[in-house]
Amino acid sequence: GAVVSQHPSWVICKSGTSVKIECRSLDFQATTMFWYRQFPKQSLMLMATSNEGSKATYEQGVEKDKFLINHASLTLSTLTVTSAHPEDSSFYICSPRGGTQETQYFGPGTRLLVL
Amino acid sequence: AQTVTQSQPEMSVQEAETVTLSCTYDTSENNYYLFWYKQPPSRQMILVIRQEAYKQQNATENRFSVNFQKAAKSFSLKISDSQLGDTAMYFCAFILQGGSEKLVFGKGTKLTVNP
Numbered sequence: 001g002a003v004v005s006q007h008p009s010w011v012i013c014k015s016g017t018s019v020k021i022e023c024r025s026l027d028f029q030a031t032t033m034f035w036y037r038q039f040p041k042q043s044l045m046l047m048a049t050s051n052e053g054s055k056a057t058y059e060q061g062v063e064k065d066k067f068l069i070n071h072a073s074l075t076l077s078t079l080t081v082t083s084a085h086p087e088d089s090s091f092y093i094c095s096p097r098g099g100t101q102e103t104q105y106f107g108p109g110t111r112l113l114v115l
Numbered sequence: 116a117q118t119v120t121q122s123q124p125e126m127s128v129q130e131a132e133t134v135t136l137s138c139t140y141d142t143s144e145n146n147y148y149l150f151w152y153k154q155p156p157s158r159q160m161i162l163v164i165r166q167e168a169y170k171q172q173n174a175t176e177n178r179f180s181v182n183f184q185k186a187a188k189s190f191s192l193k194i195s196d197s198q199l200g201d202t203a204m205y206f207c208a209f210i211l212q213g214g215s216e217k218l219v220f221g222k223g224t225k226l227t228v229n230p
Contacts (some may be wrong), residue, residue, distance in 0.1 A: 043220045102148045106160035
């Protein structure tokens with residue numbers, strides 16, 4: 001399968017600070033990037049979809065000003081959680097997809113804890 | 116809208132035994148793909164198996180095989196010779212063919228393999 005890296009794997013921050021999560025597709029060009037959020041014992045919830053060079057499309061209920069997504073290149077996308085609050089504590093997973101392929105691979109995830 | 120239903124929140128199996136996880140889906144489309152993903156305690160999402168809807172032959176990957184019943188919209192996963200490392204959450208997922216569609220997940224089945 002595809003190789004996807006995510007950094008950092010763990011982050012603890014104070015309430016009010018911003019956190020940036022990087023996602024890289026290491027062996028293919030990601031024309032589309034999906035960002036998911038997962039709460040304990042639940043399924044993945046899609047937050048937003050971005051195409052390289054375009055603005056992200058956010059799912060209903062996801063604040064675009066809070067979760068800033070940048071997909072400036074075919075191998076790198078970032079998710080910035082701005083002014084993080086304890087309720088933003090969660091597990092964030094990126095998933096790049098290339099071209100017309102339907103199979104999605106996933107990054108290892110980032111655990112965010114906001115104190 | 117497409118939906119995926121996993122009716123078994125939790126299952127357990129003895130090591131070396133066989134277990135089947137259920138998944139049903141709902142769509143009015145004819146061209147799509149189905150997947151089973153595994154999420155072990157590390158929370159890394161791992162692709163287990165993929166099935167193209169246009170293929171009648173059931174997909175197999177080593178100890179993992181599916182029973183794809185298109186008319187019944189059923190896509191079950193059989194794990195043979197269960198191993199302790201198979202302990203994980205298993206998610207059934209669906210995506211329409213086209214390259215621009217979103218992956219739809221079921222709620223997951225927590226599988227425990229007992230020694």
